[in-house]
Amino acid sequence: MARGEEAVVQQQQQNRQIVLKEYIIGGDSPKESHFGAASATIELKVEPGSNAVVFKNLYLSCDPYVRTRMSRSAYNVADPGDFDFGPFPLGSLISGLGVSKVVDSGHPDYQKGDLVWGTAAWEEYSVIQDPIGFFKITDDADVPLSYYTGILGMPGMSAYFGFFDACAPNKGDRVFVSAASGAVGQLVGQFAKLAGCYVVGSAGTKQKVELLKNKLGFDEAFNYKEVDEDLDAALKRYFPEGIDIYFDGVGGKMLDAVLPNMRVRGRITICGMISQYNLEKLEGVHNLIHILPRRVRLQGFVVFDYFHSYGEFLEKMLGWIKEGKIVYVEDVVEGLESGPAALVGLFSGRNVGKQVVVLARE
Amino acid sequence: MARGEEAVVQQQQQNRQIVLKEYIIGGDSPKESHFGAASATIELKVEPGSNAVVFKNLYLSCDPYVRTRMSRSAYNVADPGDFDFGPFPLGSLISGLGVSKVVDSGHPDYQKGDLVWGTAAWEEYSVIQDPIGFFKITDDADVPLSYYTGILGMPGMSAYFGFFDACAPNKGDRVFVSAASGAVGQLVGQFAKLAGCYVVGSAGTKQKVELLKNKLGFDEAFNYKEVDEDLDAALKRYFPEGIDIYFDGVGGKMLDAVLPNMRVRGRITICGMISQYNLEKLEGVHNLIHILPRRVRLQGFVVFDYFHSYGEFLEKMLGWIKEGKIVYVEDVVEGLESGPAALVGLFSGRNVGKQVVVLARE
Numbered sequence: 024m025a026r027g028e029e030a031v032v033q034q035q036q037q038n039r040q041i042v043l044k045e046y047i048i049g050g051d052s053p054k055e056s057h058f059g060a061a062s063a064t065i066e067l068k069v070e071p072g073s074n075a076v077v078f079k080n081l082y083l084s085c086d087p088y089v090r091t092r093m094s095r096s097a098y099n100v101a102d103p104g105d106f107d108f109g110p111f112p113l114g115s116l117i118s119g120l121g122v123s124k125v126v127d128s129g130h131p132d133y134q135k136g137d138l139v140w141g142t143a144a145w146e147e148y149s150v151i152q153d154p155i156g157f158f159k160i161t162d163d164a165d166v167p168l169s170y171y172t173g174i175l176g177m178p179g180m181s182a183y184f185g186f187f188d189a190c191a192p193n194k195g196d197r198v199f200v201s202a203a204s205g206a207v208g209q210l211v212g213q214f215a216k217l218a219g220c221y222v223v224g225s226a227g228t229k230q231k232v233e234l235l236k237n238k239l240g241f242d243e244a245f246n247y248k249e250v251d252e253d254l255d256a257a258l259k260r261y262f263p264e265g266i267d268i269y270f271d272g273v274g275g276k277m278l279d280a281v282l283p284n285m286r287v288r289g290r291i292t293i294c295g296m297i298s299q300y301n302l303e304k305l306e307g308v309h310n311l312i313h314i315l316p317r318r319v320r321l322q323g324f325v326v327f328d329y330f331h332s333y334g335e336f337l338e339k340m341l342g343w344i345k346e347g348k349i350v351y352v353e354d355v356v357e358g359l360e361s362g363p364a365a366l367v368g369l370f371s372g373r374n375v376g377k378q379v380v381v382l383a384r385e
Numbered sequence: 386m387a388r389g390e391e392a393v394v395q396q397q398q399q400n401r402q403i404v405l406k407e408y409i410i411g412g413d414s415p416k417e418s419h420f421g422a423a424s425a426t427i428e429l430k431v432e433p434g435s436n437a438v439v440f441k442n443l444y445l446s447c448d449p450y451v452r453t454r455m456s457r458s459a460y461n462v463a464d465p466g467d468f469d470f471g472p473f474p475l476g477s478l479i480s481g482l483g484v485s486k487v488v489d490s491g492h493p494d495y496q497k498g499d500l501v502w503g504t505a506a507w508e509e510y511s512v513i514q515d516p517i518g519f520f521k522i523t524d525d526a527d528v529p530l531s532y533y534t535g536i537l538g539m540p541g542m543s544a545y546f547g548f549f550d551a552c553a554p555n556k557g558d559r560v561f562v563s564a565a566s567g568a569v570g571q572l573v574g575q576f577a578k579l580a581g582c583y584v585v586g587s588a589g590t591k592q593k594v595e596l597l598k599n600k601l602g603f604d605e606a607f608n609y610k611e612v613d614e615d616l617d618a619a620l621k622r623y624f625p626e627g628i629d630i631y632f633d634g635v636g637g638k639m640l641d642a643v644l645p646n647m648r649v650r651g652r653i654t655i656c657g658m659i660s661q662y663n664l665e666k667l668e669g670v671h672n673l674i675h676i677l678p679r680r681v682r683l684q685g686f687v688v689f690d691y692f693h694s695y696g697e698f699l700e701k702m703l704g705w706i707k708e709g710k711i712v713y714v715e716d717v718v719e720g721l722e723s724g725p726a727a728l729v730g731l732f733s734g735r736n737v738g739k740q741v742v743v744l745a746r747e
Contacts, residue, residue: 274674278673293673293676293677294677295677296674296677299674304671305671305673305674307670308670308673309666309670311636311655311658311667311670311673311683312658312661313685314655314684314685315655315656315657315686315687316685318684318685319684320682321683322676322680323675323678323679323682325677325678325680328680
């Protein structure tokens with residue numbers, strides 16, 4: 024073997040991957056069996072003259088929208104809009120957001136050692152031709168890199184723009200947050216307090232309810248599973264004068280219960296509908312009529328519309344983190360092979376806080 | 386009898402009235418039997434020193450919201466807001482909007498012979514202490530007085546502000562209007578054409594569909610009763626690229642069918658939900674999830690919020706009427722005793738155009 028050949032061989036690496044093995048059909052829940060493990064050989068150097076970048080994927084973000092892309096059923100939220108929410112091709116890599124490190128680059132904007140967050144396939148290494156839509160991680164703040172999958176990434180922006188822009192809060196507003204201990208909800212609650220609002224959260228375990236009240240600063244919190252038979256009564260208990268802002272991460276029965284409890288000119292921001300993603304036939308919402316006399320606004324919210332304002336967001340959030348005004352709860356699991364169970368766990372509420380998968384710490 | 390006594394007697398008058406005889410219960414439709422005829426003696430002169438006004442009611446407006454006040458059931462749209470949408474007290478006068486003439490006045494703002502539109506009880510004459518919220522009819526335009534129950538009154542303002550403000554139309558937008566030949570819908574369609582939009586209306590008879598296409602300038606129209614089994618297919622036929630604006634007067638199944646056909650950043654203005662007012666259990670809307678990836682906004686719209694802008698509206702509308710740019714279709718019935726059947730008829734679609742009841746022409 025000539026020396027040159029040897030050098031090339033040394034750059035090749037086994038690359039473990041997670042792919043979509045089967046579509047989730049009808050009203051099924053996502054299971055680990057829908058995912059498959061795969062492996063490929065990858066070249067960790069870019070071709071001379073190419074503008075490709077080789078990324079080592081460090082942290083993967085588990086987000087509910089990823090599950091919707093694992094189904095091709097009619098109630099998929101796939102959309103002809105400007106971001107691809109459509110189904111993954113069968114057998115293709117699962118893909119979401121994550122934090123990655125540049126291992127090699129032929130692109131002038133990326134240098135070896137750079138850290139970025141953006142689209143990340145569920146594999147150890149990714150080669151991307153002419154990468155676009157990645158954010159450089161340049162701050163020297165003393166924050167965990169995993170934060171760029173959560174508080175400083177897409178869920179953080181969802182909470183920030185979804186609350187401050189789409190919900191248009193006023194001091195004294197009565198705010199309700201569902202999925203309140205999740206990646207987005209825990210921040211919405213803290214933002215509501217910063218904005219001088221009264222805020223109540225719902226979550227699915229006693230532990231999460233305690234977290235909301237004792238660590239995350241919610242005024243009140245309740246376990247929706249304990250009041251499931253009468254959500255209306257629970258809402259009336261915590262909001263005797265009604266709700267000005269509902270930040271919705273769940274849809275379905277909770278949304279239906281909220282509608283008759285909205286105040287005049289209330290705002291509902293629909294950021295997610297996790298209760299509906301595993302249903303073959305979506306639940307009917309019966310109380311929409313209440314938005315009419317109450318002049319309520321419902322707004323479908325997609326954070327990708329705000330990515331151009333990342334700089335504004337990052338500066339604000341880093342400031343609040345440094346000042347100790349905002350805290351963040353993560354649920355971190357280790358290893359690519361833990362990814363499927365972690366994503367599946369979102370739908371049973373197994374995670375406590377933002378679900379992150381660590382592939383490597385550097 | 387002294388001369389003074391005789392004069393007083395001459396001012397007394399029998400005053401025929403329509404009252405709420407029975408509440409509409411559960412899922413019942415309004416029937417003529419829910420209304421009662423009554424009669425009272427009324428003094429057509431105000432007491433010296435009083436600031437009351439005696440109105441002769443000329444035209445009464447039949448509007449769907451009046452029916453919602455004839456029920457005290459849980460799905461009533463009654464609201465703690467700033468306008469009274471609550472149930473009428475049993476036995477009290479039916480009340481809505483109308484055109485009236487001042488017969489006598491102790492109030493400095495009202496002179497005998499003045500014409501006004503505003504709240505009007507369903508009776509021949511009304512005495513109102515210190516009247517507020519009435520609009521003087523001062524223009525010398527050659528328009529029928531009945532127009533102030535429709536195109537120049539509340540329904541006209543609903544269409545004008547509901548479309549131009551709440552729907553935020555852009556040239557080229559694809560607009561869908563339900564209840565399109567009604568008091569409001571026929572104007573929304575014409576406004577959409579003035580704004581350079583493509584507009585399709587739905588209505589419930591062949592005659593109304595013809596009216597929409599041949600008189601009111603809609604690009605297309607269809608009879609929803611003929612496509613009831615597949616509204617989705619009908620919408621896809623008329624909107625192969627989706628709907629930017631849905632002006633909703635009906636709610637229920639139509640709203641549900643529209644949701645998956647909305648375009649990204651589409652706007653739905655909920656101005657009425659006439660399909661739901663007679664149901665004991667409201668229909669479930671199953672497709673709300675589509676507002677999420679499509680960033681759709683649903684806005685509950687109440688025209689009373691815009692009454693402070695009546696002057697702007699009136700000037701614009703009178704201009705368009707004089708220029709022949711806007712036409713209006715009315716369905717006029719004669720006599721107070723025709724009122725109950727006329728209101729009931731709104732719910733079977735018996736009326737063609739704005740339903741008006743004439744009590745007197747001057």
